[in-house]
Amino acid sequence: xxxxxxxxxxxxxxxxxxxxxxxxxxxxxxxxxxxxxxxxxxxxxxxxxxxxxxxxxxxxxxxxxxxxxxxxxxxxxxxxxxxxxxxxxxxxxxxxxxxxxxxxxxxxxxxxxxxxxxxxxxxxxxxxxxxxxxxxxxxxxxxxxxxxxxxxxxxxxxxxxxxxxxxxxxxxxxxxxxxxxxxxxxxxxxxxxxxx
Numbered sequence: 027x028x029x030x031x032x033x034x035x036x037x038x039x040x041x042x043x044x045x046x047x048x049x050x051x052x053x054x055x056x057x058x059x060x061x062x063x064x065x066x067x068x069x070x071x072x073x074x075x076x077x078x079x080x081x082x083x084x085x086x087x088x089x090x091x092x093x094x095x096x097x098x099x100x101x102x103x104x105x106x107x108x109x110x111x112x113x114x115x116x117x118x119x120x121x122x123x124x125x126x127x128x129x130x131x132x133x134x135x136x137x138x139x140x141x142x143x144x145x146x147x148x149x150x151x152x153x154x155x156x157x158x159x160x161x162x163x164x165x166x167x168x169x170x171x172x173x174x175x176x177x178x179x180x181x182x183x184x185x186x187x188x189x190x191x192x193x194x195x196x197x198x199x200x201x202x203x204x205x206x207x208x209x210x211x212x213x214x215x216x217x218x219x220x221x222x
Contacts, residue, residue, distance in 0.1 A: 069143065070136050072163040073106075073115050075191050080104040080218040084121050084128070090213035091177060091204050098125040104218055113138075145171055145186065159186055166190060183207050194220040 084100040102121030109115055117132040129150035134143050135158075144158035161171035169188030174181065182202050189197040200214035 079221040085215040087213040
């Protein structure tokens with residue numbers, strides 16, 4: 027599943043504009059005779075599985091997009107709370123390891139017009155919030171989210187993949203692309219298990 031916002035970025039857009047996340051359907055003249063317009067999937071409840079407390083194990087690649095194969099590990103907790111009857115949620119991550127402590131906050135907002143989610147991240151270290159990642163989940167429970175960001179002075183694409191919930195757990199993989207999405211390098215793996 028590649029969302030419309032990501033395809034627009036690959037085509038050369040510099041920043042997200044309102045409405046880019048909306049799926050475009052063919053006009054009646056472009057649609058084959060007798061074919062109805064496909065219904066957009068309502069993903070407003072897609073993050074409901076994550077509400078609650080989780081143990082978190084993080085693997086982070088040091089120096090992404092440099093050829094580095096050095097990783098560092100962190101352990102801690104993640105707590106996700108429902109906001110606006112589930113049309114938004116807040117996730118608090120607190121992990122520590124040999125590289126120190128990471129405290130972060132993810133804000134997920136559902137856009138009912140585009141039927142996609144926008145995910146932003148803030149790190150307690152600097153208080154800055156990232157550009158929103160845009161995307162959603164497919165019917166199997168796999169989520170893909172994309173945005174454009176900077177890595178130092180280099181413009182990159184960022185991708186999150188949520189793996190389906192299996193045995194009271196799930197995984198998030200973050201990857202960077204320095205070549206407009208032709209290749210991706212995983213740099214952050216989060217494994218979550220439901221806390222007892």
